[in-house]
Amino acid sequence: MKLDIDEIIDVLSRTPALLKELLNGLSSDWVNSNEGSETWSQYDVVGHLIHGERTDWMTRAKIILNYGERLAFEPFDRFAQFEASKGKTFEELLEEFAVLRKENINTLQELKLTEADLEKTGRHPELGKVTLGELLATWVVHDFDHIGQIARTMAKQYENEVGPWKAYLSILQSRKC
Amino acid sequence: MKLDIDEIIDVLSRTPALLKELLNGLSSDWVNSNEGSETWSQYDVVGHLIHGERTDWMTRAKIILNYGERLAFEPFDRFAQFEASKGKTFEELLEEFAVLRKENINTLQELKLTEADLEKTGRHPELGKVTLGELLATWVVHDFDHIGQIARTMAKQYENEVGPWKAYLSILQSRKC
Numbered sequence: 001m002k003l004d005i006d007e008i009i010d011v012l013s014r015t016p017a018l019l020k021e022l023l024n025g026l027s028s029d030w031v032n033s034n035e036g037s038e039t040w041s042q043y044d045v046v047g048h049l050i051h052g053e054r055t056d057w058m059t060r061a062k063i064i065l066n067y068g069e070r071l072a073f074e075p076f077d078r079f080a081q082f083e084a085s086k087g088k089t090f091e092e093l094l095e096e097f098a099v100l101r102k103e104n105i106n107t108l109q110e111l112k113l114t115e116a117d118l119e120k121t122g123r124h125p126e127l128g129k130v131t132l133g134e135l136l137a138t139w140v141v142h143d144f145d146h147i148g149q150i151a152r153t154m155a156k157q158y159e160n161e162v163g164p165w166k167a168y169l170s171i172l173q174s175r176k177c
Numbered sequence: 178m179k180l181d182i183d184e185i186i187d188v189l190s191r192t193p194a195l196l197k198e199l200l201n202g203l204s205s206d207w208v209n210s211n212e213g214s215e216t217w218s219q220y221d222v223v224g225h226l227i228h229g230e231r232t233d234w235m236t237r238a239k240i241i242l243n244y245g246e247r248l249a250f251e252p253f254d255r256f257a258q259f260e261a262s263k264g265k266t267f268e269e270l271l272e273e274f275a276v277l278r279k280e281n282i283n284t285l286q287e288l289k290l291t292e293a294d295l296e297k298t299g300r301h302p303e304l305g306k307v308t309l310g311e312l313l314a315t316w317v318v319h320d321f322d323h324i325g326q327i328a329r330t331m332a333k334q335y336e337n338e339v340g341p342w343k344a345y346l347s348i349l350q351s352r353k354c
Contacts (some may be wrong), residue, residue, distance in 0.1 A: 018195055020199050128341070137342075138342040141332045148325045148328035161178070163307055167314075
């Protein structure tokens with residue numbers, strides 16, 4: 001599907017309210033459940049999304065627009081949330097994510113990006129040359145990836161409760177990230 | 178995780194608003210996108226969820242409570258939505274699902290099910306003996322299955338737009354239902 005900046009903004013804007021609808025006020029058993037050792041709980045995932053808002057998406061977009069390929073992105077820390085979320089309630093994390101996402105969407109809108117802007121290039125520390133359009137598409141897919149992860153993780157909490165229906169529920173056969 | 182009827186009701190009650198948050202007002206390109214031939218679009222999935230509200234979950238729960246194993250469930254038609262949704266807008270389907278789910282949740286609450294009720298048994302036409310608890314757990318997991326499917330289907334629309342980031346996005350490697 002061809003990239004459309006208004007559609008990207010529309011889809012990215014939906015995620016905070018969607019996560020609140022799915023997760024706000026759930027018992028801590030659900031919030032802290034995961035898929036086994038070295039997998040993430042809902043709490044961990046929202047912390048990870050917060051770190052992305054703070055250090056990844058718009059930070060990198062601005063590097064592409066201001067420096068092009070001359071300045072490589074900082075590597076993203078996939079484990080930062082284990083320190084950064086400490087002491088925060090899950091509802092605080094959901095709200096923090098909503099505030100940061102809104103700020104980033106506002107910044108993105110103010111940039112009034114053109115189709116030509118989406119072709120501008122930057123340098124990823126591992127992947128090499130990438131475009132601004134690829135970065136924004138990845139932001140969208142990354143949201144869906146973690147929405148899917150949360151759905152899968154929550155589904156698996158009832159893996160032993162569904163009895164013989166397990167055979168019909170493909171999400172229970174799907175693998176961890 | 179042990180089944181708790183209040184938690185089941187809580188989680189099932191969230192799905193209509195969550196789907197509206199994710200999908201309402203999206204362009205028809207997004208709504209009608211799928212994962213390739215013989216896979217379902219967002220439009221198809223919501224039609225399928227509607228058919229479940231009409232003929233599956235609470236219908237079967239009442240059969241278990243009223244007839245036990247003496248009356249087998251009717252087989253569920255996984256393709257009914259292709260006829261039933263004809264002529265309806267996607268927003269109409271989302272609203273129809275919300276209304277039906279609310280009615281079913283109200284009925285479920287009125288039953289005031291006990292832990293002993295969850296052990297009551299019925300007869301599935303293919304799977305044989307199942308319990309009411311297994312049916313309700315399956316209802317929950319089935320919601321998550323289709324939320325995950327929608328996230329995956331939407332993610333895949335940008336599969337070619339994410340460039341080299343594809344290697345990092347596990348949802349793009351996951352299979353169809």
